[in-house]
Amino acid sequence: MVERVLARMASLQILGRSPVGAYLRLNEWIWDRLPRSVTARRPVRSFGHLVHSLVRLQDRQMYLGTFFLRNRPELELIGRLSKSKGKDRAVKIAILGPSNGAEVYSIAWAVRSAHPEVELRMEAVDISAEVVEAAQKGVYRVGRSELVDEPIFDRMTAKEMEDMFDRNGDWLRVKPWIKEGIVWRVGDAADPGLAAALGPQDMVVANRFLCHMRPLEAEECLRNLARLVAPGGLLFVSGVDLDVRTKVATALGWKPVPDLLEEIHEGDPSLRASWPHRYWGLEPIDKGRPDWMIRYASVFQLGASPQGQDGTTDRLRQGAGEATSAGPSSPSRDHRSSRE
Numbered sequence: 346m347v348e349r350v351l352a353r354m355a356s357l358q359i360l361g362r363s364p365v366g367a368y369l370r371l372n373e374w375i376w377d378r379l380p381r382s383v384t385a386r387r388p389v390r391s392f393g394h395l396v397h398s399l400v401r402l403q404d405r406q407m408y409l410g411t412f413f414l415r416n417r418p419e420l421e422l423i424g425r426l427s428k429s430k431g432k433d434r435a436v437k438i439a440i441l442g443p444s445n446g447a448e449v450y451s452i453a454w455a456v457r458s459a460h461p462e463v464e465l466r467m468e469a470v471d472i473s474a475e476v477v478e479a480a481q482k483g484v485y486r487v488g489r490s491e492l493v494d495e496p497i498f499d500r501m502t503a504k505e506m507e508d509m510f511d512r513n514g515d516w517l518r519v520k521p522w523i524k525e526g527i528v529w530r531v532g533d534a535a536d537p538g539l540a541a542a543l544g545p546q547d548m549v550v551a552n553r554f555l556c557h558m559r560p561l562e563a564e565e566c567l568r569n570l571a572r573l574v575a576p577g578g579l580l581f582v583s584g585v586d587l588d589v590r591t592k593v594a595t596a597l598g599w600k601p602v603p604d605l606l607e608e609i610h611e612g613d614p615s616l617r618a619s620w621p622h623r624y625w626g627l628e629p630i631d632k633g634r635p636d637w638m639i640r641y642a643s644v645f646q647l648g649a650s651p652q653g654q655d656g657t658t659d660r661l662r663q664g665a666g667e668a669t670s671a672g673p674s675s676p677s678r679d680h681r682s683s684r685e
């Protein structure tokens with residue numbers, strides 16, 4: 346009922362303009378000026394949820410935005426779990442939607458620096474051929490990235506940059522020990538042939554792209570990604586509508602991983618600061634909810650993988666040594682970037 350009323354409000358136009366849009370802009374202006382002690386109060390937070398429900402009805406678009414070392418607690422947990430999985434064998438990690446590579450190199454750097462004994466095999470799959478090509482090169486200009494329109498090094502210290510890159514003038518090249526063991530592919534996370542193409546993974550990382558899909562599309566994609574995870578393996582998924590993630594996690598019986606749960610939730614300032622006025626914004630943790638663990642966990646342990654995967658499809662091509670095009674079956678989305 347509330348959703349229907351909100352949907353009608355969101356579609357309202359007066360003289361070709363949306364009064365809801367103007368209202369939300371004013372609301373945001375006021376919200377941004379309120380102290381945190383006020384926005385954290387329960388009635389104000391409830392109002393924030395209502396605003397966010399309205400915002401989530403607006404159109405969505407895909408972005409390329411990313412950062413190196415974007416969520417430190419998440420990187421720490423990937424390191425810890427790689428160590429326990431990788432005692433006597435290589436650890437397989439698939440990263441979906443990694444944009445220009447910052448996320449993949451951050452994971453490789455974090456795991457290999459903290460746990461040099463761990464052998465990593467990584468698969469990186471993005472739907473945009475342009476970012477896969479850039480990611481594969483691993484060469485970045487200092488300052489703001491034009492390709493993803495973000496200050497991608499803003500979350501790194503000078504020492505970390507020295508550790509991760511070889512510098513030549515204005516250019517930064519990812520060091521060979523970080524680059525090794527990564528296969529880059531152009532592909533669609535929603536492709537049902539992906540599980541067969543990649544094989545079972547110890548960890549699957551699917552961060553900050555499902556929120557740009559409509560909820561039903563995101564749900565279907567998330568269910569598909571679950572098929573990539575080996576039985577007992579781990580799924581890292583953030584930057585997704587919490588209702589979608591909670592629904593799929595509950596339906597498929599995923600176990601939330603409690604380690605660093607709150608730290609990871611708070612670990613990406615651009616997501617938390619965007620709530621409630623951006624659809625990708627992340628609400629504050631509410632421990633009063635009976636489902637809070639499953640709602641706010643970004644990491645899950647999965648049970649047995651669903652059956653029924655068949656062969657590879659032409660939507661997923663291996664990009665070893667070359668960045669292949671997404672092919673005719675790739676959806677043409679508007680790849681603009683932002684702070685999300």
Ligand SMILES: C[S@@+](CC[C@H](N)C(=O)[O-])C[C@H]1O[C@@H](n2cnc3c(N)ncnc32)[C@H](O)[C@@H]1O
Pocket residue numbers: 407408409410411412415441442443444445448470471472473476532533534535551552553554680685
């Ligand atoms: C906002 S960026 C997030 C980058 C990175 N995961 C991060 O968290 O910093 C979203 C990325 O997801 C990619 N993407 C969008 N839809 C996809 C899909 N269906 N399959 C694979 N990649 C996708 C986009 O091309 C883009 O590079």
